[in-house]
Amino acid sequence: MRALILMLVAAAIVAGPGSAGAQGAVDTKAEIAAALFAASATQAAVEKAEDAKITAQQGQIVALAAKVRAGQAKQAELTQAQQGFVAELAAKDRAYSAVIESFRGAVTHITATPEGAAALAKYNSGDEAGAIAILDQLNDARDAALQKATDIQKAVGRRDEAQLAANSQAHGKVPLAPVIALFEKVVALDPGVWSDWAQLAELYRISGRLVDARTAADRAVATAPTDFERNVALADASNVYIDQGDLAGGRKALEQARDIATRLMADSPSDSNLQRTLAADLRQLGDVLYLQHDLAAAHQTYIDSFNVISKRIDAEPNNGDLVLIGAADLAGAALVQRDVGDLAKARANDEEATGFVRRLAATLPDNTTVQSDLAVSLEGLATVLRAQNDLAGARADFTEELAIDRKIAVLDTGDLSHQFAIAHALAQLGELLFQQGDLTNARASDAEALQIGRRLTTADPTNVKYQHAAASALSELGFIAIRQGDVVAANQDDADAITADRAAVASDPTNGEFQAQLASDLRLSGALLADRGQYADALNAEKEALAIFRRRADTSPLDKNAQHEVAQTLELEASSRFNSGDMRGAKSDVEDAVGIVRALTAADPSNVPLARELTQTLGTDLMAQENLGDVDGGAKVGQEIATSAQRLATLDPNSNEVESEVSQDLVLAGTAAVAQKDYTTAEDDFSKALAIVRKLAAANPANAELQRQIAMEMGRAAALPNSPVRWSDVVSQWQAVSQRGPLSSADQASLAQAQQSLASALESTAASMMAGKDPKGAFAAEEEAIATRRAMAAEAPSNVPFQQQLVVDLKDVTLMLIQSGDNASAAKAADEALGDAQQLAGAHPADTPAQYTLGEALTAESWVSVAKKDYPTAVARLQDGLAILHKHAAADPTDASAQIGIALQLERLAAVPGSNVGWSDVAAQWRTVRARGLLSGNLAVRAAYAERQAATEAGQAAAPPKP
Numbered sequence: 005m006r007a008l009i010l011m012l013v014a015a016a017i018v019a020g021p022g023s024a025g026a027q028g029a030v031d032t033k034a035e036i037a038a039a040l041f042a043a044s045a046t047q048a049a050v051e052k053a054e055d056a057k058i059t060a061q062q063g064q065i066v067a068l069a070a071k072v073r074a075g076q077a078k079q080a081e082l083t084q085a086q087q088g089f090v091a092e093l094a095a096k097d098r099a100y101s102a103v104i105e106s107f108r109g110a111v112t113h114i115t116a117t118p119e120g121a122a123a124l125a126k127y128n129s130g131d132e133a134g135a136i137a138i139l140d141q142l143n144d145a146r147d148a149a150l151q152k153a154t155d156i157q158k159a160v161g162r163r164d165e166a167q168l169a170a171n172s173q174a175h176g177k178v179p180l181a182p183v184i185a186l187f188e189k190v191v192a193l194d195p196g197v198w199s200d201w202a203q204l205a206e207l208y209r210i211s212g213r214l215v216d217a218r219t220a221a222d223r224a225v226a227t228a229p230t231d232f233e234r235n236v237a238l239a240d241a242s243n244v245y246i247d248q249g250d251l252a253g254g255r256k257a258l259e260q261a262r263d264i265a266t267r268l269m270a271d272s273p274s275d276s277n278l279q280r281t282l283a284a285d286l287r288q289l290g291d292v293l294y295l296q297h298d299l300a301a302a303h304q305t306y307i308d309s310f311n312v313i314s315k316r317i318d319a320e321p322n323n324g325d326l327v328l329i330g331a332a333d334l335a336g337a338a339l340v341q342r343d344v345g346d347l348a349k350a351r352a353n354d355e356e357a358t359g360f361v362r363r364l365a366a367t368l369p370d371n372t373t374v375q376s377d378l379a380v381s382l383e384g385l386a387t388v389l390r391a392q393n394d395l396a397g398a399r400a401d402f403t404e405e406l407a408i409d410r411k412i413a414v415l416d417t418g419d420l421s422h423q424f425a426i427a428h429a430l431a432q433l434g435e436l437l438f439q440q441g442d443l444t445n446a447r448a449s450d451a452e453a454l455q456i457g458r459r460l461t462t463a464d465p466t467n468v469k470y471q472h473a474a475a476s477a478l479s480e481l482g483f484i485a486i487r488q489g490d491v492v493a494a495n496q497d498d499a500d501a502i503t504a505d506r507a508a509v510a511s512d513p514t515n516g517e518f519q520a521q522l523a524s525d526l527r528l529s530g531a532l533l534a535d536r537g538q539y540a541d542a543l544n545a546e547k548e549a550l551a552i553f554r555r556r557a558d559t560s561p562l563d564k565n566a567q568h569e570v571a572q573t574l575e576l577e578a579s580s581r582f583n584s585g586d587m588r589g590a591k592s593d594v595e596d597a598v599g600i601v602r603a604l605t606a607a608d609p610s611n612v613p614l615a616r617e618l619t620q621t622l623g624t625d626l627m628a629q630e631n632l633g634d635v636d637g638g639a640k641v642g643q644e645i646a647t648s649a650q651r652l653a654t655l656d657p658n659s660n661e662v663e664s665e666v667s668q669d670l671v672l673a674g675t676a677a678v679a680q681k682d683y684t685t686a687e688d689d690f691s692k693a694l695a696i697v698r699k700l701a702a703a704n705p706a707n708a709e710l711q712r713q714i715a716m717e718m719g720r721a722a723a724l725p726n727s728p729v730r731w732s733d734v735v736s737q738w739q740a741v742s743q744r745g746p747l748s749s750a751d752q753a754s755l756a757q758a759q760q761s762l763a764s765a766l767e768s769t770a771a772s773m774m775a776g777k778d779p780k781g782a783f784a785a786e787e788e789a790i791a792t793r794r795a796m797a798a799e800a801p802s803n804v805p806f807q808q809q810l811v812v813d814l815k816d817v818t819l820m821l822i823q824s825g826d827n828a829s830a831a832k833a834a835d836e837a838l839g840d841a842q843q844l845a846g847a848h849p850a851d852t853p854a855q856y857t858l859g860e861a862l863t864a865e866s867w868v869s870v871a872k873k874d875y876p877t878a879v880a881r882l883q884d885g886l887a888i889l890h891k892h893a894a895a896d897p898t899d900a901s902a903q904i905g906i907a908l909q910l911e912r913l914a915a916v917p918g919s920n921v922g923w924s925d926v927a928a929q930w931r932t933v934r935a936r937g938l939l940s941g942n943l944a945v946r947a948a949y950a951e952r953q954a955a956t957e958a959g960q961a962a963a964p965p966k967p
Contacts, residue, residue: 030121034083038128039111040104041065041086049093049100058093065089159194166190170203175370176415180211191220198228202240209244212420212464217244232281235264239285242292249468249512251296258289276316283313283329290336297516299340299560306336324364328377331357335384345564345608347392354385372412372422379408379425383432393612393656395440402433420460420470427456427473434480438487447484453477468511472518475504479525486532495532501525516556520569523552527573530580539584546577564604568617571600575624582631591628598625612662615652619645619669626676635679642676645669646689653696660700667696667713671720683724690721694729708744712751715741719758731762735792756796756806763792767813770820779824786817797840807844808857811837815864822871830871834864852892856905859885863912875918882913900938907933911950923953 040046050058065085071077094101114120126134166186172178187204194200201224208217221241228234238261245253265282272278286309293302310333317326334357341350358381365371365378386401406429413422434449457474464470478501485494505522512518526549533542550573557566578593598621605611605618622645629638649669656662674689694717701710715737721729738755741747747755766789773782793810800806814837821830841861848854862885869878886909893902907929913921930947933939939947 030115030118030125031079031083032115032121032124034079035121035124035128036108036111036115037083037086037090038069039124040090040108042128043104043107045100045103045107046090046093049097049104052100053093053096061089061092155193159190159197162186162190162193163197163200166200166203170207173416174372176372176412177370179416180207180418183207184211191223195223196227198224198226198233198237201227202237205244206240209247210419210421212460212467212470214244214248214464214466218248221245231264231268232278235261235268235281235285238264239281239288242288246292246295247467247469249508249515251292251512251514255289255292255296258285258292261285262289276319279312279316280326280329283309283316283333286312287329287332287336290333294336294339295517296514297519297556297560297563297566299343299562303337303340306333306340309333310337324368324374327360327364328374331360331377331381334360335381338384338388340562342388342391343560343565344562345604345611347388347608347611351385351388351392354381354388357381358385372415375408375412376422376425379405379412379429382408383429386432386436390436390439391613393659395436399433399436399440402429402436405429406433420463423456423460424469424473427453427460427477430456431473431476431480434477438480438484443484443487447481447488450477450480450484454481468508468515468518471504471508471511472521475501475508475525476521478504479521479528482525482528482532486528491532491535494528498525498528498532502529519552520556520566523549523556523569523573526552527576530576534576534580534583537583539580542580543577543584546573546580549573550577564607567600567604568614571597571604571617571621574600575621578624578628582628587628587632591625591632594621594625594628597621609651610655612652612656612659615648615655616662616665619648619652619665622648623669623672626672630676630679638676639680639682642673643685645676646673649673660703663696663700664713667693667717670696671717674720678724683726687721687724687727690717690724693717694721708741711737711741711744715751715758716754719754722758722761731758731765734758735762752800756800756803759792759796760809763789763796763809763813766792767816770816774820774823779820783817783820783824786813786820789813790817804844804848804851804854807840808853811841811844811857811861814840815860818864818867822867827868827871831868834861834868837861837864852896852899855888855892856901859888859905859909862888863909866912866916870916875916878916879913879919882909882916882919885909886913900933900936903929903933903936904938904943907946907950911946914953923950923957926950927954 050062065082068077068082068085072079072082090104094104111124114124123134166183166189169178169183169186173180173183184204184207187200187207190197190200191204201220205217205220205224208214208220218241221237221244224237225234225241228237238257242254242257242261245251245257262282262285265278265285269275269278269282286305290302290305290309293305310330313326313330313333317323317330320326334353338350338353338357341347341353358378361374361378361381365374368374382401382405386398386405389395389398389401406426409422409425409429413419413426416422430449430453434446434453437443437446437449454474454477457470457477460467460470461474478497482494482497482501485491485497502522502525505518505525508518509515509522526545530542530546530549533539533545550570553566553569553573557563557570560566574593574597578590578597581587581593582590598618601614601618601621605614608614622641626638626641626645629635629641646669649666652662652669653666670689670693674686674693677683677686677689694714697710697713697717701707701714704710715734718729718734718737721727722731722734735755735758738747738751738758741751742755766785770782770785770789773779773785790810790813793806793813796806797803797810814833818830818833818837821827821833838858838861841858844854845858862881866878866881866885869875869881886906889902889905889909892899893906896902907926910921910926910929913919914923914926927947927950930939930943930950933943934947
């Protein structure tokens with residue numbers, strides 16, 4: 005190049021301005037001739053020849069050039085003269101000939117482009133600097149072009165290597181990182197191939213580099229040279245947009261891809277590749293529409309895709325790619341069918357899809373894409389099985405899904421999409437385990453899901469799916485913590501989940517799944533706040549959740565799940581309203597919830613979970629009716645509960661869990677009937693509930709809880725009038741339960757209530773027998789009552805009412821024995837009563853009822869003394885009792901029972917011969933009671949009798965009191 009420039013410079017000096025001029029197109033032939041004539045090599049050859057003729061000829065040509073520039077001669081004449089001169093000189097000088105031919109080649113190469121010809125013209129016209137600058141740029145461009153050509157050629161080999169590596173990576177044989185590095189080299193060498201950018205974008209996406217993935221995806225779209233290739237680039241780019249939380253952008257890209265494929269299909273309707281492409285675009289678009297909660301559009305799009313791809317599958321049944329698209333369409337349709345409540349169709353589609361993919365996976369065990377699709381299909385089927393209450397089947401499929409995801413992830417730890425799949429599968433399995441009551445394993449699954457989700461979020465903070473995975477795990481851990489009684493952990497988990505939910509929603513407000521998760525966690529927050537008594541804050545959280553769920557239900561009326569979520573949130577809000585004192589608001593919420601669940605159940609009468617939900621919601625409604633005192637409304641709800649429970653029992657007759665719920669529902673219905681005093685209906689409901697629990701207990705005799713439930717149901721039945729269930733049987737059942745382990749405080753109270761009811765029933769029986777002149781039977785019944793009281797007192801020695809009641813019963817037995825003439829036994833009973841009363845009063849000196857009980861025992865002792873005609877002892881015992889009453893009356897002048905007790909005790913004293921208490925004293929005390937407004941009913945009769953007796957003592961006649 006330097007030699008060429010020197011030649012040109014010399015030529016310009018010798019020849020001067022060329023003949024081409026600055027105007028118009030460059031005459032390359034003339035410029036080449038002028039350059040050769042004026043070349044330094046030509047001048048050197050002239051000098052070497054030392055030929056006067058040649059020198060003269062050279063001078064003539066120079067003169068002719070001047071004439072051409074002056075317009076006095078033609079350029080063609082000058083060009084011909086210059087060419088002839090150079091040819092003649094070359095013929096005489098072989099060395100010159102070689103040099104000038106080389107020079108001719110260089111100059112001719114320069115004029116191969118218009119820019120080069122212009123530069124040569126500048127040289128020939130004397131503008132050496134301008135010509136050199138142009139030539140330098142030309143040579144830089146040429147060098148760059150040569151380098152680009154070299155790079156493109158290099159990229160061919162690198163691309164082949166990258167494609168092989170990508171294929172191996174898809175089979176789990178090569179890690180992700182080196183494949184990315186190879187494609188980065190390819191696009192660096194040759195950035196103009198769209199498919200390289202598309203593949204690199206996908207590799208970036210699954211490795212967690214979403215920002216780089218979006219850049220690469222956009223380059224793929226920009227460089228795609230044809231409509232078909234642009235279609236593929238747009239469809240691939242949509243995956244990146246969706247992962248970044250840009251559902252709107254993903255939808256737009258897929259709609260553009262669909263439109264391109266549709267247009268191309270119109271021109272080539274039989275093109276199988278276009279059919280496959282259109283189906284794939286529609287399937288992906290269906291996924292986005294589903295995430296945006298546009299269920300009707302999503303379902304139609306899945307169906308459109310399946311209609312397209314099924315024709316290709318018929319033609320190519322062994323084409324795995326087509327099978328995967330068709331299976332994905334079936335699974336997508338199943339998603340929508342599940343949400344709208346058509347579980348039978350959803351299950352059929354999921355089973356067919358899973359069957360397709362499982363058969364393909366068996367033939368391609370090393371293909372991670374096919375294996376991943378199998379895991380996704382299994383999850384869809386498991387979700388439907390769970391909705392149908394087939395928890396065992398769902399657990400098996402979720403477990404298989406997780407095993408597949410773990411196996412794939414081990415092959416390439418750099419592929420974050422596989423880690424995300426594990427986290428998602430763990431969360432699904434954890435939710436099922438929670439539903440089964442396996443809290444330990446549920447917590448382990450969700451904790452691992454949270455750990456993975458947080459690790460993925462750290463690796464790629466821009467990926468909203470990773471954020472959502474962590475938030476979902478936190479939410480599930482919150483529910484588990486509540487069930488395990490760890491309220492502190494539950495509050496923290498839920499608060500963290502809501503923070504993550506709000507971030508996800510902010511990043512993509514159109515994502516319905518993110519909205520639903522936020523609403524669910526807000527609802528849990530409401531429950532936790534209500535548990536702490538913060539009902540106003542709880543209502544705020546529940547209202548926000550309800551608004552989100554209502555929007556979802558309103559925008560997609562077909563979504564039965566969204567309506568169900570509304571009902572559940574209304575129930576929770578009703579509870580907070582109730583605790584806030586807003587009874588009518590609570591009732592309104594519950595009735596709205598019942599209406600929703602009732603409609604859902606009517607639309608799908610074979611759905612067991614919905615049937616269970618209806619009875620539970622009706623139970624809440626019953627509570628609302630009772631709290632407002634609406635007995636008739638409660639009875640109506642109770643009847644519906646009983647009907648719903650019986651229908652539920654027929655839907656799933658082999659489920660112990662369902663049968664247990666049915667028994668509880670029947671108890672609610674029976675309780676409502678009791679409130680309306682419909683004891684016949686109540687007895688029927690309670691009896692059915694008891695029969696169910698007894699059946700469950702017979703099948704599982706080791707289950708202590710079922711034995712406990714038997715005791716509870718027996719107690720409810722025994723409390724009804726004329727019930728065939730006896731209190732003695734209830735007590736025996738509770739005692740049997742206690743043999744299996746210590747009773748809880750609540751169960752101890754239930755046992756005590758049963759014993760109390762048994763004793764009261766026996767006492768009532770004893771009284772009836774005494775009235776029927778059957779003292780022997782009456783005494784036997786009373787003895788059994790006392791035995792029950794003794795047991796109660798022994799089991800709870802610190803329970804004052806139990807001890808007190810035992811003394812009262814002994815006092816009653818004392819009287820019965822005296823009336824039957826058995827004074828010796830009466831004395832024993834009175835002595836036992838006094839001993840127990842003294843022990844009780846000594847242990848509780850400040851307890852008024854305990855002291856009064858001592859007075860009751862002293863009264864029993866006085867009766868025995870009167871029967872023995874030991875009047876002084878009788879008076880002494882009664883005076884001791886009177887002293888106790890006076891003491892407490894003085895300590896608490898407002899104690900009505902003390903004042904009435906004094907009057908009664910004075911009556912007893914006045915009736916004993918030798919007593920210093922007269923009827924005037926008794927009458928005066930009753931006047932005191934009357935003055936305090938405490939005299940009514942039987943007490944007024946007694947007061948009147950005292951007045952008459954006092955008059956008699958004063959010498960006036962007094963009629964005996966009416967019985």
